[in-house]
Amino acid sequence: xxxxxxxxxxxxxxxxxxxxxxxxxxxxxxxxxxxxxxxxxxxxxxxxxxxxxxxxxxxxxxxxxxxxxxxxxxxxxxxxxxxxxxxxxxxxxxxxxxxxxxxxxxxxxxxxxxxxxxxxxxxxxxxxxxxxxxxxxxxxxxxxxxxxxxxxxxxxxxxxxxxxxxxxxxxxxxxxxxxxxxxxxxxxxxxxxxxxxxxxxxxxxxxxxxxxxxxxxxxxxxxxxxxxxxxxxxxxxxxxxxxxxxxxxxxxxxxxxxxxxxxxxxxxxxxxxxxxxxxxxxxxxxxxxxxxxxxxxxxxxxxxxxxxxxxxxxxxxxxxxxxxxxxxxxxxxxxxxxxxxxxxxxxxxxxxxxxxxxxxxxxxxxxxxxxx
Numbered sequence: 001x002x003x004x005x006x007x008x009x010x011x012x013x014x015x016x017x018x019x020x021x022x023x024x025x026x027x028x029x030x031x032x033x034x035x036x037x038x039x040x041x042x043x044x045x046x047x048x049x050x051x052x053x054x055x056x057x058x059x060x061x062x063x064x065x066x067x068x069x070x071x072x073x074x075x076x077x078x079x080x081x082x083x084x085x086x087x088x089x090x091x092x093x094x095x096x097x098x099x100x101x102x103x104x105x106x107x108x109x110x111x112x113x114x115x116x117x118x119x120x121x122x123x124x125x126x127x128x129x130x131x132x133x134x135x136x137x138x139x140x141x142x143x144x145x146x147x148x149x150x151x152x153x154x155x156x157x158x159x160x161x162x163x164x165x166x167x168x169x170x171x172x173x174x175x176x177x178x179x180x181x182x183x184x185x186x187x188x189x190x191x192x193x194x195x196x197x198x199x200x201x202x203x204x205x206x207x208x209x210x211x212x213x214x215x216x217x218x219x220x221x222x223x224x225x226x227x228x229x230x231x232x233x234x235x236x237x238x239x240x241x242x243x244x245x246x247x248x249x250x251x252x253x254x255x256x257x258x259x260x261x262x263x264x265x266x267x268x269x270x271x272x273x274x275x276x277x278x279x280x281x282x283x284x285x286x287x288x289x290x291x292x293x294x295x296x297x298x299x300x301x302x303x304x305x306x307x308x309x310x311x312x313x314x315x316x317x318x319x320x321x322x323x324x325x326x327x328x329x330x331x332x333x334x335x336x337x338x339x340x341x342x343x344x345x346x347x348x349x350x351x352x353x354x355x356x357x358x359x360x361x362x363x364x365x366x367x368x369x370x371x372x
Contacts, residue, residue: 006067010173012060016095019053020146027143038279047106048116054099061092087153094146101139108132203234203330203368210366212250216340217357225257234368236330238318241287241295250280252303270347277304284312293317297334303343312336327369335363 005013023046030042072081106113107123108131114120125131213226229251236244253274255266267274284299290313297312314334321327338360340346346356 005070006063008063009060009067009069012056012063016053016056016060019049019056020095020150023049023053024143024147044117047102047113050099050102051113051115051121053095057092057095084156087149087156091146091149091153094142094149098139098142098146101135101142105132105135105139108135203236203370205232205234206367206369207231210364210368212362212364214363215361216359218355223257225255227251228254228256230254232366232368234366236287236316238293238316241289244287245285246283246297246299248282250282252278252280270350271345273304280304282310282312287314287316301338301343304345306343308339308342310336310338321369324369327371330366330368330370332366332368333364335361338362 026042026046026049030039030046033039033042072084076084103113103121104124108125108128110127112120112123207230210230210232211226212230213224215222215224217223227250231249233247234245236246252272253267255272256263257266266272269275280301280303282299282301284297287295287297290296294313294315297314299310299312301308301310312334313336314332316330316332318328318330321329339358340356340360341351341353341358344351345360350356
């Protein structure tokens with residue numbers, strides 16, 4: 001019997017591993033979102049990938065029954081053999097049970113599953129709130145059980161490779177022992193280095209003290225307003241500004257200029273059309289230094305279905321956190337000029353710039369903190 005898994009078995013294993021990681025990430029992220037087109041799209045992709053995992057698992061089991069796995073090392077104690085077989089049994093069980101639970105939950109909630117928006121799948125049950133809630137909980141519990149099993153599975157594989165020095169891990173990797181060892185070393189090194197760099201340079205925004213405002217002109221009279229809700233992902237190190245990045249997501253429905261009638265109109269179709277375009281996104285990579293603590297940030301603003309290149313002039317100052325010696329604080333201020341007509345903000349009777357000027361100045365003041 002071969003000491004290595006077949007190429008087909010390796011393909012099924014790594015395809016499943018990638019899909020499960022994506023599913024867990026999607027699941028955690030999409031459940032944190034409020035109702036929005038993005039959330040609905042992510043739920044659909046979660047279902048599609050989940051059903052795909054179910055199909056791959058069935059094929060994988062069929063292959064395994066006809067192509068047995070290599071035996072475990074003779075030196076492995078009986079209890080470890082039982083743990084290994086039990087762990088694999090539970091993993092396969094969850095890879096089947098989790099998609100089925102999600103499928104039942106979706107159907108019971110009144111949302112049929114249409115695989116990749118092409119193939120309608122039969123509903124295992126009709127709309128039923130109690131069943132939907134039950135299988136939602138089972139799906140959630142299964143997800144955490146899967147996370148724990150994956151941690152144990154990966155930990156056991158690394159233990160075999162780094163402590164026992166056997167071929168349990170490498171026989172599932174492409175190539176032989178040397179190739180597998182190099183791959184594991186690369187994953188461990190880049191994983192640890194990547195985690196350090198990301199944790200060190202990623203800033204946590206204080207949304208309570210940060211703000212995003214804007215100013216426009218109505219019949220040449222300044223009108224100011226603000227966006228009450230936004231999130232920001234910022235990576236910044238003053239020593240490496242070319243590696244900096246920002247992703248700013250603004251809740252378009254949180255716009256306000258302090259006038260009831262205007263505030264009711266702005267989320268509508270003529271203005272921000274928040275029902276179809278709930279989020280405005282600014283993304284940029286690389287900050288160009290133009291002076292002490294000042295930077296030119298060229299990025300893309302996606303708003304109401306349109307994208308525009310926008311240049312932000314920003315001042316960013318970092319300093320030790322007085323309340324935590326292990327942390328740094330940052331204060332960033334700046335502004336950018338945005339064309340409202342380029343994004344069709346103000347359609348119909350509002351499209352003319354004779355009443356509302358085209359140029360809008362968007363300004364920000366952000367407070368953030370990160371570990372040193």
